[in-house]
Amino acid sequence: MAAVTLQDVANEAGVSLATASRALHGGTRVVTAELRERVEKAARHLGYTSHGPAQALARATTPVVGLIVHDIADPYFSAMAIGAMRAAHESGLLVLVCNTFRDPALELDYVARLRAQRARGVLLFGSGFTERSYQSTLHHELDLLAGLGGRVACISPHGFATDAVLPEHRDGGRLAAGHLADLGHRRIGVVSGPANLLVNQERLRGFRDQLRALDIALPQEQIVKSDFTREGGRAAGVELVTRNPELTAIFALNDVMAIGVLAALRDELKLAVPDDVSVVGFDDIALTVDVQPPLSTVHLPLEEIGRHGMRLLLEEAPAGVRTVRVPAALVRRGSSAPPRDC
Amino acid sequence: MAAVTLQDVANEAGVSLATASRALHGGTRVVTAELRERVEKAARHLGYTSHGPAQALARATTPVVGLIVHDIADPYFSAMAIGAMRAAHESGLLVLVCNTFRDPALELDYVARLRAQRARGVLLFGSGFTERSYQSTLHHELDLLAGLGGRVACISPHGFATDAVLPEHRDGGRLAAGHLADLGHRRIGVVSGPANLLVNQERLRGFRDQLRALDIALPQEQIVKSDFTREGGRAAGVELVTRNPELTAIFALNDVMAIGVLAALRDELKLAVPDDVSVVGFDDIALTVDVQPPLSTVHLPLEEIGRHGMRLLLEEAPAGVRTVRVPAALVRRGSSAPPRDC
């Protein structure tokens, strides 16, 4: 309970505080082997544990980075998180995970707290919100962080210029549209996430662009917005199909929602997939292969994206903003097929 | 870039350092409203951000707790994590998430690092390993942590006495056995996780006990061990059924493995569930309702367990070790049914 300090270790070893520090943490200068051993022995003997906060104060840096996610229990985020954590581990850093529960205000608050903790950097996973006030506040917070020497990186667009990993959400949307059109679908519905999420916008935009290019109509009433959750997908699926019974295909803007749609179709609407309706998702999270039928979706290398993001955060920054584009790829599985009337 | 300190704020506001500190962080004493406002204004004006490490040093405490998990991308852990993070958030704490990638050595290392960071406490999710050397080393690390005033809590048994949330793994195993026996199964196989995990042992033990009580044999060759992952479950499923084609039911020691078993049965062994073989899992993770057929499993309130764990960690400790037992409950879904020959 004595709270052993480095001074105690130095005393025990019969050396100065400076020497003890140098012996244990190397740093700028070397200590003769004999002294170093004596210090190490004393430290072990006393059960010494270095004091991180004190080191942080003296060194003016910490070994921690912050990770901001909407919901770590969502496979989309946890897959990226594991990649980021691996990269952080490789650099010997600790990760403070901040779960915003999809609350923008909390996100802002966390950035401020990470700044106060003097985190080396902050990696933002939470796809940005479109609100101007949110963006400018967040931007300001991040500026303050940068002013303190902290680095910032984002996954997906957040509405301002930082190092970023940019999965091709729009391309992905196009791929999904092209796929369904190729199969012969003409009456396609969309289950969308909240309109104020940039990622959602991008995906939808790509999808819509491609449909337009193919001369397929996508009237507003064939788009239903809901939460980016399974339950949101389920509810939206029911509403979409009830309102537009003639649809032959549904594009869900992420896999979690798509799984909700599958459930709605199966349990409530009693429609067969893909015989009555085709379903395509987005992200290619782990469980897409285990639902029935396996979900056709737009693949994103989530773990790698997380890794990349953390790398951007940790590598010394060359001048200017760096951007890593990550392509999306269509994965055909059992949930999409030609419409019955073809 | 100036790195504004509290002293700067005090100067700007024309007060002493002490007053500035008291104005911004309240603490033990009060400052007149007028002065407080002046300080707050100065702080805002200068873009002041308090220095966490310095505060930690002066206050001798930090606002962070550590969370140790095997794999945050595994729904079992991420569900518990979200509960723990919510509780931490409610207490205004930041969470350092340490992902061990199922490596005991890394776990030990993380505990040491959390100690160095002066984390308020450490919550261990990673179900303990049985190895004596691991246990004693971990125990020693945790003792050192406690010596520094850090608290420790575990989810599931870890082989030593700390505050703990103890889901009734053994009961759960019994329930699974009882359920399959009730349905009429007599030739039952087990897909098990690594033998050196305590949780695994407990579940298996309960299952075995109950079978014995019912006079149902469980010969060693009907148990196949593998990783606690989907792929592990798939491989074990194939091996188990190939070796014991007469089995009518399989108990997987967690849902992730059970999903692997389902995949093996469907894609490789071409056996129908539950018509040819029944499958029961354990944990009741989110996606159990979305696989086909929906997985019968032993329910554990994962998020709540995580919450409880964090609470134990944060509440002032009464004397002695506290233990919260959490019951398991069987959930019948589509993957279990009477054997065909009944």
Next chain:
DNA sequence: TTGACATTGGAAAGCGCTTTCCGGCCTAGA
């Protein structure tokens, strides 16, 4: 009006460490 006491601001002593700077010692070159 005076003394006792509460109230509030400020000076200063740390918290545990890193790192600069200084001085002593040793080696080597002349």
Next chain:
DNA sequence: TCTAGGCCGGAAAGCGCTTTCCAATGTCAA
């Protein structure tokens, strides 16, 4: 033998904050 230079240990000055202790002022009862 003497001096220049390299090495290495130690003293001490912070890092940015909290909090104790003290002093000054104001308040109230007698």
